[in-house]
Amino acid sequence: MANRRGRPRSEAVRGAILTAAAELAAEGGPGAATIDAIARRAEVSRTTVYKWWPSAAAIVLExxxxxxxxxxxxxxxxxxxxxxxxxxxxxxxILADPAVGALLRNVIAAAVGDPAIQAALLTQWIEPRRGAVVDSLTDAVATGELSGDTDIEVVVDALVSPPYYRLVFGMPPLSEHRVRALVDAVWAGCS
Amino acid sequence: MANRRGRPRSEAVRGAILTAAAELAAEGGPGAATIDAIARRAEVSRTTVYKWWPSAAAIVLExxxxxxxxxxxxxxxxxxxxxxxxxxxxxxxILADPAVGALLRNVIAAAVGDPAIQAALLTQWIEPRRGAVVDSLTDAVATGELSGDTDIEVVVDALVSPPYYRLVFGMPPLSEHRVRALVDAVWAGCS
Amino acid sequence: MANRRGRPRSEAVRGAILTAAAELAAEGGPGAATIDAIARRAEVSRTTVYKWWPSAAAIVLExxxxxxxxxxxxxxxxxxxxxxxxxxxxxxxILADPAVGALLRNVIAAAVGDPAIQAALLTQWIEPRRGAVVDSLTDAVATGELSGDTDIEVVVDALVSPPYYRLVFGMPPLSEHRVRALVDAVWAGCS
Amino acid sequence: MANRRGRPRSEAVRGAILTAAAELAAEGGPGAATIDAIARRAEVSRTTVYKWWPSAAAIVLExxxxxxxxxxxxxxxxxxxxxxxxxxxxxxxILADPAVGALLRNVIAAAVGDPAIQAALLTQWIEPRRGAVVDSLTDAVATGELSGDTDIEVVVDALVSPPYYRLVFGMPPLSEHRVRALVDAVWAGCS
DNA sequence: TTCTAATCGAGACGGTACGTCAGGTCTTCTC
DNA sequence: GAGAAGACCTGACGTACCGTCTCGATTAGAA
Incomplete structure (x- = not known):
């Protein structure tokens, strides 16, 4: 296996940039996480940032x-x-965690109007998580726990969308107790 | 009856600005609906726009x-x-309508990082709509259709968040049939 | 003689505007004496100012x-x-007086690039004063005190330009003693 | 010998800006030589202009x-x-030259109300020139041509201020012959 | 060791939009 | 008809960030 020639990419730089972006996005919202500000805080040249990421949102997402x-x-x-x-x-x-929630809100905002972010968000964040729920429900259908004509997509939507909804609109997150109530209700409604 | 002094505000100007903002936001996303671009398309002075709205997102929201x-x-x-x-x-x-949906996505993106937009969105859009659903459910509790210990907030979340979720992440909207399935399931689960 | 129709021009307003303009020009230089600022300080409508003067400099000059x-x-x-x-x-x-000097500097600055101010400054300020000196020198030629081939314009220039020069470039004004030395030298040189 | 890092400053850009500023100031007076107009005519970005000069007048002066x-x-x-x-x-x-004279008038106008321009004008234009005259006169005192109690500042004022005076007020410049007469008269008056 | 290729840093440059300010014009109402 | 109040347009201001570019300095593996 051939090793590349030339100076290898600095992992320290990459880490500093990711950290700086996360801090800025969490503190000041999408307006604060500009490429300029990220480069300044990470003490890295702007050129280097542009070399590896196409936009500030891409850094935050990564x-x-x-x-x-x-x-x-x-x-x-x-x-x-x-x-x-x-x-x-x-x-x-996860969504209720102040740090992660703020990051995700920033990425969601950036996804509007940036198809690349939108696609990455969908394939790398949304779909794996939906997939896990779909698997559970598919198993339940297979074992007869759930009726065969259940519309799984609808059930998944009902289960996972409330946390996003509350995050996006800045409403208080669901309590553990309410999460339980939500799942119970939806489960009861379709079984 | 007191008549105002000074030149009255031009309704034509206000309309042109709202229209221009809506078109730009629908076409090009939040990056396109800048105050500059809105003023240019509406053929209106930038200063006039600034006189009446604090940001482009506020225009789109209005x-x-x-x-x-x-x-x-x-x-x-x-x-x-x-x-x-x-x-x-x-x-x-409403959310599936390409025009309105695009506008709302833009406003949601702007609300991240603009508390004023966030608050307006919450009080003028989200809360009235939630209120209507809450009313229906409260009536149902009063008539005994629904158990008294139902957590109404949870039920509302399960009902209204899926359309927002799909809009925000750019997933295809729910069909009429799936909406029916969603409401049926949730209703069955809590009654 | 027939009296004019309509409301007569308010002398109080005119005075307030002139005073406000003088104060602003003396305090903050030409950048401060804007029509907006003058109207605000004089507590007068901008429209009224525009009705009677073409520019801020014209007010200061008046x-x-x-x-x-x-x-x-x-x-x-x-x-x-x-x-x-x-x-x-x-x-x-006059030129050494802080108030008047500041005003004149402002007007001089405005005269560059405003031909109307330039002309007014020349005919209403410079020429009357030069005329007085020219008269004295012409009399001196007539009485034989001065040679007939003296170039009076040159003598006037040598006498009056130093105070302006020092004002314009912000140099300290001439002392009384130096004024005397100046006139003595020029007079000695041409008589 | 240390070589500079980073992209070197473009001399072409600097020259284009100076030229554009000079042309605009000569043609249209101080109102025309705005930073916007200079950048447009020089076909240069406005930000680049701001990077190197604090005001339009500073460009003209340079x-x-x-x-x-x-x-x-x-x-x-x-x-x-x-x-x-x-x-x-x-x-x-120099002052009678239409191009240079116009530029200097613009700078003089800008110096009113801009202390930085004022100071630069004084130290980089006025004082070197006065210094040369002062030197000549000091020599003359040393050789006995001039009396020791001559007030040199006054003599310098009488000699150099007339050309400025005529420039500033838009009067026709002195002819060569009149310059000769001026110097003769002042010299005769103090020797 | 020297060559070579890549990263990284520094900084100039052309852009676009920002939000503000002043100059003017116009419309309406009040004195 | 004078003056007040205020909407509107134009255009320049100075700043921030964008993305591109041209360099020099550094750091490795390959020749």
Whole structure:
């Protein structure tokens, strides 16, 4: 396997940029996380930033995805309803976290009007998470827990959209108790 | 009756600005609806725009609110479930409308990082609509259709957030049939 | 003689405007004496100002001319040299006065690039004063005090330009003693 | 020898800006030489102009100083009076030149109300020129040509201020013959 | 070791939009 | 008809950030 020639990319620089972007986005909103400001805070040349990312939002998104890489695991040996509660609860906790929530809001704002961010957000954030819920529900249909003519997409929507909705509009996040109530109601309604 | 002094505000100018902002936001996203561009398209002086609105997003929001002023009416003589279907269906239709949906996405993006827009969006758009649903559900509790310990906020969230979720992330809107399935499931789950 | 119709022009308004303009010009230089600022300080409508003067500099000039209307009188029974000293000394005193000097500097700055101000400044300020000196020198030629081939314009220039020069470039004004030395030298040189 | 890092400053850009400013100031007066107009005519970005100069007048002044860098040389082997005639004549010629005269008028106008321009004008234009005349006169005192109690400042004022005076008030410039007469008269008056 | 290719840093430059200010014009009402 | 009040347009202001560019300095593997 051939090693590249030339000076290798500095991991320290990459990390400093991701950190700086995350801090700025969390503190001052999308207006603060400009490429200029990121470069200044990371003590890095603007040129270097432009070399690796196309926009400030792309940096924030990359940091966001890196910080929440795990967490789509279904607890082994759990019932369907428990798996759903687990998933929605975890999602809700992530979005309610002030740091992560602020980052995601910034990325969502940037996705409007930047198709690249939009696509990355969809394929790298939304779809994996939906997929996990879809899997749980598909299993439930297979075992007969759920009727075969259940519209799974609708159920997923009802389960996962409330946390996003509250985040996006700046409403207080759902409590653990309400998450439980939400999943119970939806589950009861379709089983 | 006291007549105002000075030259009266031109309604033509206001209309041209709202229209221009709506067109730009629908066409090119939040990046396109700058105050400069709005003033140019409306053939109006930039200073005039600044005199009446604090930001481009405020213009878009005002136009949006003006264009969907009605539409929170509960059809008379309807059952609770019918009223809910009516409401969610209407909401979904509004958000699925390419023009209105694009405008709202822009406003949502602007609300991140602009507390004034955020507050206006919440009090003038979100809350009235939630209120209508809350009313229907409160009536249902009063008539015994719904159990007294139902958490109404949770039910509202489950009903109204999916259309926003799909709009925000650029997913295809819910079909009429799926709206019906959503309301049925949630209703069944909590009654 | 028929009286004019309509409301007569308010003398109070005119005075307030002239005063405000003079104060602003003296305090903050030409940048401060804008029509907006003058109208604000005089507590007068901008429209009214525009109705009577074409520019801020015109107001300052009018106030300036009004404040130094007299002062071109030759002391009776004086010799030519005494008359010259009197004139240059008076001119120097006027220009050295902080208030008047500041106003004149403003008007001079405005005259560059405003032909109307330029013409008014020349005919209403410069020429009357030069005329007085020219008269004294012409008399001196007539009485034989001065040679007939003296170039009077040159002598006038040498006498009156230093105070303006020092005002325009912000140099300290001539002392009374130096004014005397100046007139003596020029007089000695041409007689 | 240390080489500079970064992209070197474009001399072409600097020259284009100075030229454009000079042309605009000469043509249209101080109102025409705005930074916007200069940038447009020089086909240069406005931000670049702001990077190097604080105001339009500073550009005009820099161009002016550059265009008349030489010209304070005393002709070798000349008598004092010849040196004075040479200097005043050269000064008068410069100020009478339509291009240079217009530029200087603009700068003078800008110096009122801009202390930085005022100071630069004084130290970089006025004082070097006065200094040359002062030197000639000091020499003359040393050689006994001039009395020791001559007030040199006064003599300098009498010699150099007339050309400025005529320029500033838009009067026709002195002819060569009148310059000679001026220097002769002042010299005769103090020797 | 030297060459070579890449990263990284510094800074100039052309742009676009920002929000503000002043100059003017016009319209309406009041004295 | 004078004056007040205020809407509107024009155009320049100075700033911030964008993205591109041209350099020099640094750091490695490859020749």
């Amino acid at each position: 940091g966001l995805l890196e910080s929440v890489r795990e967490s789509i695991v279904r607890p082994p040996g759990s019932s369907t309803i428990e798996a759903l509660v687990h998933h929605v609860s975890a999602l809700n906790a | 136009g949006l609110l003006e264009s969907v002023r009605e539409s929170i009416v509960r059809p008379p003589g309807s059952s609770t479930i019918e009223a809910l279907v009516h409401h969610v269906s209407a909401l979904n239709a | 106030g300036l001319l009004e404040s130094v209307r007299e002062s071109i009188v030759r002391p009776p029974g004086s010799s030519t040299i005494e008359a010259l000293v009197h004139h240059v000394s008076a001119l120097n005193a | 161009g002016l100083l550059e265009s008349v860098r030489e010209s304070i040389v005393r002709p070798p082997g000349s008598s004092t009076i010849e040196a004075l005639v040479h200097h005043v004549s050269a000064l008068n010629a």
